[in-house]
Amino acid sequence: MVTPLLLAQLGLTLFVFVMLLNSAALMVYFERKLAAFLQQRVGPYLVGPRGLLQPLADVVKLMFKEELRPRAADPLLFAIAPIISATAAFAAFAVVPFGAETTLFGLLREPLRLQVADVNVAMLVVFAIASMSVYGIVLAGWSSNSKYSLLGGLRSSAQMISYELSYGLALASVLLLGNSLSLTDIVNRQAGTWGGVLPRWFVFLQPIGFLIYMTAGIAETNRAPFDFPEAEQELVAGYHTEYSSMSFAMFFLAEYINMVTVSAVATDLFLGGWHGPFLPASLGWIWFLVKVAAILFVYIWIRWTLPRYRYDQLMHFGWKVLLPAAVVNLLATAAGVLYFGG
Amino acid sequence: MALFYVFGAIAVVASLLVIAQHNPVYSVLLLIASFGALSGLYVLLDAPFVAVIQIIIYAGAIMVLFLFVVMLLNAPREETEEDLARGLATLAAPRVRTVGAALAAALAVELSWALTKSGGESGSFPGGSVSSVAAIGRLLYTDYAFAFEVTSVLILVALLGAVVLARREAR
Numbered sequence: 261m262v263t264p265l266l267l268a269q270l271g272l273t274l275f276v277f278v279m280l281l282n283s284a285a286l287m288v289y290f291e292r293k294l295a296a297f298l299q300q301r302v303g304p305y306l307v308g309p310r311g312l313l314q315p316l317a318d319v320v321k322l323m324f325k326e327e328l329r330p331r332a333a334d335p336l337l338f339a340i341a342p343i344i345s346a347t348a349a350f351a352a353f354a355v356v357p358f359g360a361e362t363t364l365f366g367l368l369r370e371p372l373r374l375q376v377a378d379v380n381v382a383m384l385v386v387f388a389i390a391s392m393s394v395y396g397i398v399l400a401g402w403s404s405n406s407k408y409s410l411l412g413g414l415r416s417s418a419q420m421i422s423y424e425l426s427y428g429l430a431l432a433s434v435l436l437l438g439n440s441l442s443l444t445d446i447v448n449r450q451a452g453t454w455g456g457v458l459p460r461w462f463v464f465l466q467p468i469g470f471l472i473y474m475t476a477g478i479a480e481t482n483r484a485p486f487d488f489p490e491a492e493q494e495l496v497a498g499y500h501t502e503y504s505s506m507s508f509a510m511f512f513l514a515e516y517i518n519m520v521t522v523s524a525v526a527t528d529l530f531l532g533g534w535h536g537p538f539l540p541a542s543l544g545w546i547w548f549l550v551k552v553a554a555i556l557f558v559y560i561w562i563r564w565t566l567p568r569y570r571y572d573q574l575m576h577f578g579w580k581v582l583l584p585a586a587v588v589n590l591l592a593t594a595a596g597v598l599y600f601g602g
Numbered sequence: 603m604a605l606f607y608v609f610g611a612i613a614v615v616a617s618l619l620v621i622a623q624h625n626p627v628y629s630v631l632l633l634i635a636s637f638g639a640l641s642g643l644y645v646l647l648d649a650p651f652v653a654v655i656q657i658i659i660y661a662g663a664i665m666v667l668f669l670f671v672v673m674l675l676n677a678p679r680e681e682t683e684e685d686l687a688r689g690l691a692t693l694a695a696p697r698v699r700t701v702g703a704a705l706a707a708a709l710a711v712e713l714s715w716a717l718t719k720s721g722g723e724s725g726s727f728p729g730g731s732v733s734s735v736a737a738i739g740r741l742l743y744t745d746y747a748f749a750f751e752v753t754s755v756l757i758l759v760a761l762l763g764a765v766v767l768a769r770r771e772a773r
Contacts, residue, residue: 395666
């Protein structure tokens, strides 16, 4: 049964897919431009107006590179690993809502949800897919049969497993406040303001939870200052040392899409999603984009400001600082919710 | 129903392939695939919470540790003729055979008891009660509180055991 709603949903899915690809390309451009700005350089400026077409040129270049595979590599797993990484990156965004229900200016009779898949355990799905994305990196490291790749893969997965706990606990404290596992419900609980001034965003109730989530999010996406898997001086390029051409591009793509997803989930959980002043509900997605862009900017800002930590510092911080803080935060939230009745 | 057979077939075939691999890393990956298919079956049973938990706990957390162990120990491939011969010789020993036969018999009895006694559950679960996380939590902390606590103590004991085993002897 093909209804207009179904067609609209299919269109939306395709749209989100293309937009995620675009966002990765744009992120690469902005990252380079911002890095250049922070280091008082110009950055890419030759290809297209203000260097805007640089990502496109990079993609074309990568496509025409030779696809190399070390002789000692495991051929099947070597080919599958980047696919797992990229698939997990795309899949996680599927459950992220990014706008209120819309009828596309009256085109549809039933309202369309701006979300690829409306799952009532969306929060856990995000978490589950994050835990599956470890496999792409571990397998890439192992199947390359190179010591740098293996060490990079092991480091990265140890890091992801360590920070996943704090990440999960930060999610759990929002879950207590939102009283739901559905991201849409959680966003809708953040509508309105306190006293007409302060928006009812969970970041104001959960400042520590937000900081823990963002820190763990950076570690989960292997970004600086936690980018140990690719610490050049120690590990060449880490788990993707042996990858070239489009298989390398897939890891690259996955990293940027994961950043976008982490920021989008943070927006939904802590920053009130598409709720904001001045704009009507149907244009809420503009607020959503603004908030995601702000978080992504902070991401890049942090990367080019902070130096990389040492690996033992990372583990110490993850297990002995972040995890206890997350546990205490969760308990305090639970107590608060019980006392004030949510 | 078609989806049920698809997921079921993936689960069964992947599980069979797990023990048919020479390379332990492939076995681990196939086991993950099998867990994924099981999770699909839970979704079909209208239990998305259980499905996602299956992925997070089994496919995510536990299998990553399996993969780590297999990769770090660099478990050798069983491929030489001697390996196979030795394996077959071990299997052929009379004591091993007796134990194996006893286990198989016990499994057969259990399965037939379980299948005949309850008549098997048919149809899907009452969706609302299973998919609702609140309902699962309430059941865990009331009706099944004892089993829940015993399990957690068991895990704690395993954890302490691992720490004791891994600790170096002080001179």
